[in-house]
Amino acid sequence: MVTKEQVLEALRDVEDPEVHKSIVELDMVRDIEISGSTVSVKVLLTITGCPLRTVIEKSVSDKLLALPGVEQAYVEIGTMSDEERAKFASKLRGREEPQSPPALLRPDAGVEFLAVASGKGGVGKSTVTANLAKALANEGLRVGVIDADIYGFSIPGIFGVKETRPTVIDELIIPIEVDNVKLISMHFFVPNNNPVVWRGPMLGKMLRNFFAEVHWGDVDVVLLDLPPGTGDIAMDVHQLLPKSKELIVTTPQTNAADVAVRAGVMGQRTNHEIIGVVENMSYFECGSCGEKAYLFGRGGGNQVASALNVSVLAQVPIASMDEQQNGLFAPQTPQGKAFKALAQAVIPALGLAVQA
Numbered sequence: 001m002v003t004k005e006q007v008l009e010a011l012r013d014v015e016d017p018e019v020h021k022s023i024v025e026l027d028m029v030r031d032i033e034i035s036g037s038t039v040s041v042k043v044l045l046t047i048t049g050c051p052l053r054t055v056i057e058k059s060v061s062d063k064l065l066a067l068p069g070v071e072q073a074y075v076e077i078g079t080m081s082d083e084e085r086a087k088f089a090s091k092l093r094g095r096e097e098p099q100s101p102p103a104l105l106r107p108d109a110g111v112e113f114l115a116v117a118s119g120k121g122g123v124g125k126s127t128v129t130a131n132l133a134k135a136l137a138n139e140g141l142r143v144g145v146i147d148a149d150i151y152g153f154s155i156p157g158i159f160g161v162k163e164t165r166p167t168v169i170d171e172l173i174i175p176i177e178v179d180n181v182k183l184i185s186m187h188f189f190v191p192n193n194n195p196v197v198w199r200g201p202m203l204g205k206m207l208r209n210f211f212a213e214v215h216w217g218d219v220d221v222v223l224l225d226l227p228p229g230t231g232d233i234a235m236d237v238h239q240l241l242p243k244s245k246e247l248i249v250t251t252p253q254t255n256a257a258d259v260a261v262r263a264g265v266m267g268q269r270t271n272h273e274i275i276g277v278v279e280n281m282s283y284f285e286c287g288s289c290g291e292k293a294y295l296f297g298r299g300g301g302n303q304v305a306s307a308l309n310v311s312v313l314a315q316v317p318i319a320s321m322d323e324q325q326n327g328l329f330a331p332q333t334p335q336g337k338a339f340k341a342l343a344q345a346v347i348p349a350l351g352l353a354v355q356a
């Protein structure tokens with residue numbers, strides 16, 4: 001007959017699909033009963049009607065049935081009380097002291113931050129953030145994205161998750177995960193696409209919550225989609241993340257490049273290392289003859305790079321509507337290839353290594 005210890009050991013490998021931690025470590029397994037070849041357990045979930053309950057139920061049952069001598073497994077799903085939920089959230093927060101900094105910002109967290117900035121709006125900063133995040137995840141990194149463009153959030157739309165709402169456990173927010181990228185955005189907290197009408201201090205508070213009140217779990221890199229320009233949020237990011245690196249996005253036009261230089265200079269003044277420039281919408285390449293048309297002129301990327309003393313890390317061609325899904329480019333498209341190359345340049349610049 002198996003023992004309770006064996007049952008717990010077997011279930012240690014089962015992870016909560018949302019928070020990616022062992023259900024045993026999270027103390028979700030209760031009431032283990034063993035009678036001959038029959039094992040029954042109760043698994044407590046954070047909310048009733050948890051959409052992932054069947055996934056957990058099946059994983060637990062499979063693990064129990066794989067134990068030697070177990071022929072029948074019963075899994076009862078229950079719901080945590082408020083008190084249990086609060087304990088669960090504090091386990092995820094992993095904070096020994098209420099005053100200690102959020103896990104993501106601790107010096108030993110080993111997380112790299114990359115802020116994506118532009119001068120002018122509409123140059124494709126969010127498109128670059130989203131596609132770079134996906135390309136980094138494709139290289140095997142664990143990636144998070146903070147949509148810090150709090151008034152002009154567009155990251156959820158690009159990833160096609162505008163209708164999704166994150167799970168919140170005792171005020172701890174579980175980021176939405178899509179294409180192996182964890183996302184958090186103001187969009188998830190604003191009903192019906194209402195405009196956000198907050199002033200600077202509230203915006204800063206929201207940004208801080210995106211670090212402190214979100215369960216990021218294990219991530220190697222977090223990208224921040226900054227609002228365009230050099231306003232309050234950009235200042236807050238510089239203060240909050242003194243070690244963040246920065247990527248500047250521009251289009252080839254001179255006027256976009258001039259403003260992008262200003263955003264870059266602000267980053268440099270606050271000691272953010274600018275790792276390079278992305279020139280977006282560089283040219284349109286004719287599908288049949290391969291000829292490049294420079295619809296927005298030429299040279300913006302180089303202009304910004306030389307003013308900031310860095311390199312142009314990627315030139316992303318203009319896509320036709322059928323080449324993009326929401327704003328994400330498939331890996332085989334010219335844009336997808338440009339983002340793969342960009343990810344491969346960004347990884348060493350962040351001091352990270354490509355994962356096997």
Ligand SMILES: Nc1ncnc2c1ncn2[C@@H]1O[C@H](COP(=O)(O)OP(=O)(O)OP(=O)(O)O)[C@@H](O)[C@H]1O
Nearest residue numbers: 121122123124125126127152228281317318319327
């Ligand atoms: N390489 C590209 N080819 C074609 N369309 C693109 C490309 N890059 C971005 N776009 C389109 O340009 C528009 C603006 O892009 P995006 O929202 O990423 O810009 P942004 O700089 O983040 O804007 P804002 O600062 O206003 O948030 C979007 O409709 C996007 O799909």
